Amino acid sequence: MTATAASPSCRSCGAGALSPVLSLGSTPLANALRDPAAPAAPEPTFPLDLAVCPRCSLVQITAEVPPDDLFRDYVYFSSFSDTMLRHAAELAQRVTRDERLGRDSLVVEAASNDGYLLKNYQSAGVRVLGVEPARNVARVAVERHGIPTRTEFFGRAYAHQLVSEGYRADVFHAHNVLAHVPDLNGFVAGVRALLKPSGVAVIEAPYVKDMLDGCEFDTIYHEHLCYFSLTALDACFRRHGLVIRDVERVPIHGGTLRIFAAPAESVDAVSARVTDLLAEERAWGVNTFEPYRAFAEQVSAIKKGLRALLAQLKGEGKRIAAYGASAKGSTLLNFCGIGAETLDFVVDRSTVKQGKLTPGTRLRIHAPDKLLEDMPDYTLLLTWNFADEILRQQAEYRARGGKFILPVPLPRVA
Numbered sequence: 001m002t003a004t005a006a007s008p009s010c011r012s013c014g015a016g017a018l019s020p021v022l023s024l025g026s027t028p029l030a031n032a033l034r035d036p037a038a039p040a041a042p043e044p045t046f047p048l049d050l051a052v053c054p055r056c057s058l059v060q061i062t063a064e065v066p067p068d069d070l071f072r073d074y075v076y077f078s079s080f081s082d083t084m085l086r087h088a089a090e091l092a093q094r095v096t097r098d099e100r101l102g103r104d105s106l107v108v109e110a111a112s113n114d115g116y117l118l119k120n121y122q123s124a125g126v127r128v129l130g131v132e133p134a135r136n137v138a139r140v141a142v143e144r145h146g147i148p149t150r151t152e153f154f155g156r157a158y159a160h161q162l163v164s165e166g167y168r169a170d171v172f173h174a175h176n177v178l179a180h181v182p183d184l185n186g187f188v189a190g191v192r193a194l195l196k197p198s199g200v201a202v203i204e205a206p207y208v209k210d211m212l213d214g215c216e217f218d219t220i221y222h223e224h225l226c227y228f229s230l231t232a233l234d235a236c237f238r239r240h241g242l243v244i245r246d247v248e249r250v251p252i253h254g255g256t257l258r259i260f261a262a263p264a265e266s267v268d269a270v271s272a273r274v275t276d277l278l279a280e281e282r283a284w285g286v287n288t289f290e291p292y293r294a295f296a297e298q299v300s301a302i303k304k305g306l307r308a309l310l311a312q313l314k315g316e317g318k319r320i321a322a323y324g325a326s327a328k329g330s331t332l333l334n335f336c337g338i339g340a341e342t343l344d345f346v347v348d349r350s351t352v353k354q355g356k357l358t359p360g361t362r363l364r365i366h367a368p369d370k371l372l373e374d375m376p377d378y379t380l381l382l383t384w385n386f387a388d389e390i391l392r393q394q395a396e397y398r399a400r401g402g403k404f405i406l407p408v409p410l411p412r413v414a
Contacts, residue, residue, distance in 0.1 A: 010053035011060055011184045011226060012236045018051035018062065019289055022217070022296040027334040027360065029065065030221035030327035034357035036364065043360060046222055048331070056235050057286045059208050059227035061220065064182055081349075083389045085116060087252055092120035095171055095202060101126045108162075108169040108194060110154035110187075111177035114140040115147035118173075122147065129167065131158070155183055159190030169194050172201040176253065179205055179224045188240045192263065201242065201261040205233075209284065210255020212291055215409040217299045217335070218328035218382075219254065230274070231281045233259060243267040247274050254385045298409075303336045306411040310342050313378055321376040322346045323390060323404070325353045325365045329382030332407060334360045343380065347371055371397045378413070380405045387414070 009016045026045040034043070047063045101107070107121045112130030114137055122128050122145075130149035132138040141147040152158050154174075172191055181187040191201050208227040211219055220227075234244055237259075245267045246260040285291050313320060322329065325348040333339065339361040346358055347368045356365050371379060371394065379397075381387060381404045391404065391414065398404070404414045 010056060010058055011182070012058045012232060013053065013056040015053055015055035017054070018060070019054055019292075020062075021050040021052055021059070021292040022220075022299060024048040024050070024217070024220060024331065024335045027221070027331065029359060030223065030330035032359045033325065033353060033365070034359065034362060036355070036357050040362075045360075048220065048222065048335075050220055050227075052289070052292050053232075054287070054289075056232055057229050057281075058232040058236075059229075059292070061222070061225055063222070064225065065222045081386060081389070083252065083386055088117040089120050091202070092117060092124070096121065096124050096126060099171055099200060101170060103127070105170040106167065107171045107173065108167070109173040109175075111174065111180070112141060112147065112149060113137055115142075115145035115149070117175065118147050119145045129162075154187065154190060155181075156186040156190045156193065159193040162194055167194065168196045168199070170196055170199050172199065173203070174201070175204040176206070178203055179226045179228070182225060184226065184236060185240065188236055188242065191261070192240050192242050195263060197263055197266055199262065200245075202258065203261065204250070204252075204256050204258045206253055207249060207255045207257040208232075209281070209286075210249075212295045213409075214254055215295065215298045215302055216254050216328075217295075217302070218332040218408065221327050221331045223327060228257060229281050229286050230257060230259075230277050231286050233257070234274075234278065237261050238264070243270065244274055245269075246271040247277055249277075252385070302408060302411065306336055306407050307338070309405070309411050310338065310380075314342060318377040319344055319374075320378045320380060320405075321371065321374070322363070322380040322382050323368070323371075323394075324348055324381065324383030324386075325350070325356075325358055326383045328385070330359050330361075332382060333358065333363075338380075339363065344374070344376060345370060346382075347379075368393070371402065372400070375400060375402060377401075378403050378405055380407065381414075382407070384408060 027048050028043045028045050049062045051062050052059045103125050106127045108129045110131045112132045118128040130147050131154045132149050133153045135151050138149045138151045141149045205228045208229045241264050242261045243264045244259045244261045248258040250256045250258050322343050325346050346363045346365045347370050348365050353365050354367050384406050
């Protein structure tokens with residue numbers, strides 16, 4: 001398994017001479033959980049360097065791991081999060097109403113995971129089709145939820161294949177997948193090809209401004225090739241005949257952009273939210289380097305502060321665990337150099353992850369009940385993006401005196 005050489009040009013506009021922002025070193029793949037029964041061979045690591053395109057403002061990492069190595073056998077199942085299930089149900093209900101979907105309508109989702117979103121449309125009597133490259137995840141969508149699912153990577157070529165089979169989408173969903181796509185232009189061109197002239201694409205991607213403001217550096221890992229501003233998205237979509245007619249900022253995953261894009265010929269005007277947010281981005285300097293320089297400096301400060309806090313607690317004889325065997329957790333632990341010398345174990349709600357070892361740090365992953373069984377004094381919350389949900393679930397642990405440490409934007413005890 002090897003990564004390609006550093007990207008010589010922007011993944012969106014093709015401009016060369018990307019401006020380096022931050023290096024997180026050479027890290028293992030964030031979701032490459034280890035089997036404890038397997039030989040303790042050295043894990044492959046890959047450069048994790050962030051850069052920004054000075055022409056179109058797209059923030060991106062500079063190395064690329066083949067998608068087959070990342071996504072064909074995947075450990076993230078959306079349905080393990082109550083927050084994600086609620087988010088999906090509310091969105092599907094709204095889109096069904098606003099787009100007046102019925103039995104003759106078709107909703108297609110790229111990276112449809114285990115059917116957590118599409119099952120809401122299906123239960124409302126709307127035809128659905130999932131496109132999910134992870135074979136193990138797609139199997140759950142089909143067998144557990146009855147969601148028709150193609151085990152493929154979505155892009156220009158596959159979109160044209162679906163069109164040749166008679167599929168045209170009234171609604172196209174892509175949630176937390178656009179950042180994963182090596183061929184960004186091919187994916188967006190595929191969206192345009194698959195949409196009906198009257199169709200709409202509903203796409204969610206983590207918002208780069210929230211990443212900067214919250215110093216969410218742990219959202220940077222090899223699966224996430226790009227980090228989007230509305231400015232960068234607008235330029236890319238217009239290049240392929242799509243117009244972002246509306247945009248919303250939603251809090252999930254530490255701050256997300258939800259865009260509604262449609263074929264250019266069907267859009268008479270864009271909403272004030274689009275024009276206002278584009279103006280806001282110009283004002284904070286989306287096309288300048290200063291916001292990214294400040295971000296890199298703050299990342300260094302967080303690493304120093306978190307290591308100091310954990311060292312202090314260990315010096316006081318405190319026991320520390322971690323919650324969330326997540327991709328962002330892998331980035332944080334490996335970049336900050338936090339492993340078994342500091343943490344006793346990790347817990348995670350996903351039964352797919354339990355019993356395995358975390359990448360690089362090789363910490364054993366247990367079910368959340370382990371917190372009550374062992375009662376560590378502190379638990380480092382690696383999945384801070386679901387903090388409200390997890391803190392509610394762990395009310396008993398907290399009532400017994402257990403405390404959580406939230407690492408970003410500044411390390412603090414909750």
